[in-house]
Amino acid sequence: MSPFDTQFFQATILIAGPLIIVALGELMSELAGVINVGLEGMMLVGAFAGFWAGREVGNVWVAVAAGMLAGLLLSVVMAWATIEARANQIVVGVALNILGTGLSVFAFQKYSSGLPDLFIDRMRRWTIPGLSDLPLIGPALFDQIPLVYVALVCIPVAWIVYRKTTWGLRMRAAGELPESAETAGASVRALRWQGVLIAGASAGAAGAFLSVGMVGTFLGGMTAGRGYLALAAVIVGGWRPVGVAGAAVFFGAAEALQLRLQAETSVPGSVWLVLGALLLVFAAARTLGARRNAVRRGLAPPPPVSLESGVLGGLAIAAFALASARPDVSLPSMLWLALPYALTIAALAGVIVRVRQPAALGIPFVRGGGA
Amino acid sequence: MSERSAEVGTRRLYSSLGEACVKIGLVAGAVSGGLLVAGVIVAATGKSPVEALHALIDGAFGSKERLGVTLARMVPLIVVALGWIVAFRANKVNLGLQGQLIVAGLVAAWVAVEGPSLPPVLAVALATSMAVGAAALYAALAAVLWAKRGVNEIVSTLMLTFVAQQVLAWLIRGPLADPASSSFQTPPLQREYRWPIIISRSPFSLEVALCIAALAVVAFVLGRTVFGFQLRLTGENPESARNAGVNTLRTVVLSFVVSGGLAGLAGAGIVLGGERAVVSSGFAGSIGFTGIVVALVAANNPIACIPAACLFAALDAGGSAMQSQAGVPSEIILIAQGVIVVLVAASNLLVRRFDARVADARITAAREPGLHPSPVNPDRQAATQT
Numbered sequence: 001m002s003p004f005d006t007q008f009f010q011a012t013i014l015i016a017g018p019l020i021i022v023a024l025g026e027l028m029s030e031l032a033g034v035i036n037v038g039l040e041g042m043m044l045v046g047a048f049a050g051f052w053a054g055r056e057v058g059n060v061w062v063a064v065a066a067g068m069l070a071g072l073l074l075s076v077v078m079a080w081a082t083i084e085a086r087a088n089q090i091v092v093g094v095a096l097n098i099l100g101t102g103l104s105v106f107a108f109q110k111y112s113s114g115l116p117d118l119f120i121d122r123m124r125r126w127t128i129p130g131l132s133d134l135p136l137i138g139p140a141l142f143d144q145i146p147l148v149y150v151a152l153v154c155i156p157v158a159w160i161v162y163r164k165t166t167w168g169l170r171m172r173a174a175g176e177l178p179e180s181a182e183t184a185g186a187s188v189r190a191l192r193w194q195g196v197l198i199a200g201a202s203a204g205a206a207g208a209f210l211s212v213g214m215v216g217t218f219l220g221g222m223t224a225g226r227g228y229l230a231l232a233a234v235i236v237g238g239w240r241p242v243g244v245a246g247a248a249v250f251f252g253a254a255e256a257l258q259l260r261l262q263a264e265t266s267v268p269g270s271v272w273l274v275l276g277a278l279l280l281v282f283a284a285a286r287t288l289g290a291r292r293n294a295v296r297r298g299l300a301p302p303p304p305v306s307l308e309s310g311v312l313g314g315l316a317i318a319a320f321a322l323a324s325a326r327p328d329v330s331l332p333s334m335l336w337l338a339l340p341y342a343l344t345i346a347a348l349a350g351v352i353v354r355v356r357q358p359a360a361l362g363i364p365f366v367r368g369g370g371a
Numbered sequence: 372m373s374e375r376s377a378e379v380g381t382r383r384l385y386s387s388l389g390e391a392c393v394k395i396g397l398v399a400g401a402v403s404g405g406l407l408v409a410g411v412i413v414a415a416t417g418k419s420p421v422e423a424l425h426a427l428i429d430g431a432f433g434s435k436e437r438l439g440v441t442l443a444r445m446v447p448l449i450v451v452a453l454g455w456i457v458a459f460r461a462n463k464v465n466l467g468l469q470g471q472l473i474v475a476g477l478v479a480a481w482v483a484v485e486g487p488s489l490p491p492v493l494a495v496a497l498a499t500s501m502a503v504g505a506a507a508l509y510a511a512l513a514a515v516l517w518a519k520r521g522v523n524e525i526v527s528t529l530m531l532t533f534v535a536q537q538v539l540a541w542l543i544r545g546p547l548a549d550p551a552s553s554s555f556q557t558p559p560l561q562r563e564y565r566w567p568i569i570i571s572r573s574p575f576s577l578e579v580a581l582c583i584a585a586l587a588v589v590a591f592v593l594g595r596t597v598f599g600f601q602l603r604l605t606g607e608n609p610e611s612a613r614n615a616g617v618n619t620l621r622t623v624v625l626s627f628v629v630s631g632g633l634a635g636l637a638g639a640g641i642v643l644g645g646e647r648a649v650v651s652s653g654f655a656g657s658i659g660f661t662g663i664v665v666a667l668v669a670a671n672n673p674i675a676c677i678p679a680a681c682l683f684a685a686l687d688a689g690g691s692a693m694q695s696q697a698g699v700p701s702e703i704i705l706i707a708q709g710v711i712v713v714l715v716a717a718s719n720l721l722v723r724r725f726d727a728r729v730a731d732a733r734i735t736a737a738r739e740p741g742l743h744p745s746p747v748n749p750d751r752q753a754a755t756q757t
Contacts (some may be wrong), residue, residue, distance in 0.1 A: 106705075
């Protein structure tokens with residue numbers, strides 16, 4: 001039985017939803033020059049605040065708003081410490097993860113003691129008539145909870161902000177060359193505050209997505225590393241909105257696949273087939289990318305079959321062979337879960353066009369230079 | 372004239388002493404601030420903060436055994452903090468200390484379980500060295516990917532941590548599982564295959580000797596050797612380091628290897644000398660991350676890691692006592708820790724202002740006739756950058 005069915009795609013997009021939201025928020029922060037390692041903590045306080053408000057008020061949208069607010073509040077600490085006090089961004093982020101974990105679990109324990117049950121009404125799915133009947137991708141894109149639609153809408157919005165708006169350009173300037181942003185009359189300080197607050201609110205919303213949208217309760221540490229994964233998605237996506245969202249969907253697909261394969265006794269042939277196809281596409285893209293780069297620089301085009309494309313092709317053929325042979329192998333589910341992380345490193349090691357991080361990422365800005 | 376320079380020298384000594392006092396005072400203020408915030412939260416939930424603090428201190432230092440627990444928890448925190456400091460000197464971020472620590476713990480447990488044919492002393496030595504080596508290699512993977520392929524080290528170290536966590540989850544359920552136990556863990560190590568205990572009925576073991584040695588070596592290498600200087604040069608200005616003939620790529624990779632090796636030492640120590648003789652899914656806690664904030668509170672100074680780790684270990688060890696005795700959830704400790712770190716990080720603002728004043732004073736002093744202007748102290752520059 002092939003695991004790549006309608007349900008798989010639906011689960012992929014659902015799991016990717018919170019990642020897309022938090023990763024696009026973090027993208028804005030990093031473009032402006034602040035890397036936020038504390039997303040995990042912000043998601044956790046967002047998840048608890050969403051759970052709490054959902055239980056108290058009973059409205060899912062109020063719950064999401066509460067989650068956003070909680071993430072925002074924690075990111076005020078981040079912004080103040082990194083922008084105003086110019087503290088090391090990574091360390092403050094790590095501290096905020098500790099703080100967020102502590103705050104959310106402490107508040108949950110205090111709140112939950114004496115409650116008869118810990119469940120809240122989950123957000124209901126909005127099925128868009130007509131479109132949701134499309135084969136394969138219909139349910140994935142048009143039969144989801146509304147927060148998924150919000151996540152999907154965030155992608156073009158982020159793209160427009162990044163490409164088409166003055167504000168987006170200024171954000172990028174604040175992260176690339178803060179002095180020039182200042183010269184052009186923008187306040188780097190204000191832009192960075194905006195970036196950090198957007199990341200915090202997104203992380204809070206993504207946390208509420210988990211508790212209110214997906215699980216229907218709060219669990220300590222329920223984000224399970226998604227904040228760190230979002231950080232990785234920003235870098236894997238090359239600091240571009242569409243790339244970042246694509247990386248988030250990739251992580252979602254890997255987790256959805258793992259959920260499907262947990263129950264299987266042996267790896268279905270179609271998984272090998274897809275793996276082989278991905279390797280081929282990757283090899284082709286690398287070869288074409290190298291050629292295009294060479295042409296752009298006016299160098300002789302590299303030979304179409306290099307050692308690297310040979311190795312990749314060989315691996316692909318091996319994967320196809322496995323697909324036809326259907327050997328009785330089963331990987332433990334834990335190793336399936338480790339696969340996307342290993343693939344991420346592999347993909348970063350072999351990216352087609354080397355992307356550069358914002359030049360001033362992580363560096364505090366001082367108006368007028370000097371320390 | 373000599374009288375005068377002596378006077379200026381005294382003034383300088385006072386100002387650097389004053390500076391140290393100010394920095395220590397700021398950290399003390401941050402710690403009080405963190406405890407104050409936690410106390411207010413405790414009070415807001417209707418419990419007595421005084422009682423909670425009492426339970427906390429009693430839980431951390433109240434008896435010889437409890438002191439032993441606190442000391443035992445200090446050890447890995449110090450070593451992980453050293454690992455962060457070494458990489459950070461080269462301006463590199465090793466966010467994967469946790470993963471390197473997990474790898475080391477697994478290797479140590481495996482060797483110690485498989486090694487009963489060896490004499491115990493040899494088995495412990497072998498387990499420690501293999502664990503350190505494995506963790507160093509694991510960190511080197513990230514460093515080499517950075518040097519050769521430009522892979523961002525923040526992502527690669529984080530990803531490798533996730534991989535290590537999943538491999539851990541798999542090994543304790545499969546190949547390394549204890550058949551005699553219903554919970555997922557490795558078989559418990561025999562007493563003689565662990566470090567000898569120093570404080571009886573507590574986990575504090577002779578492993579602390581390795582920690583002290585690591586501390587001394589790191590402090591010496593960073594402060595007094597060419598490699599330490601190259602590390603700092605590479606971190607502060609890679610271009611001038613290259614111009615001065617430093618192989619910056621090699622230096623960074625080496626710093627990662629050392630950093631990972633130290634995380635490995637911590638991981639091996641948890642298994643061979645910590646509170647529990649098994650590796651389970653949560654055996655590493657979040658030491659790999661807490662160590663980072665210990666380094667920050669210590670202002671990236673190896674020796675200052677001792678009091679900083681003592682603070683975090685005491686909070687950690689006292690937290691559970693507080694939960695059982697005062698009825699306050701132990702997570703309040705995480706809140707206090709987080710607030711302390713943010714306040715310490717932010718206190719840079721005040722340190723910088725103080726530095727600026729000291730620098731002004733020095734310039735004024737230098738302008739006095741007959742005195743040479745003093746060069747800017749590189750230590751201080753490094754401190755302001757953190």
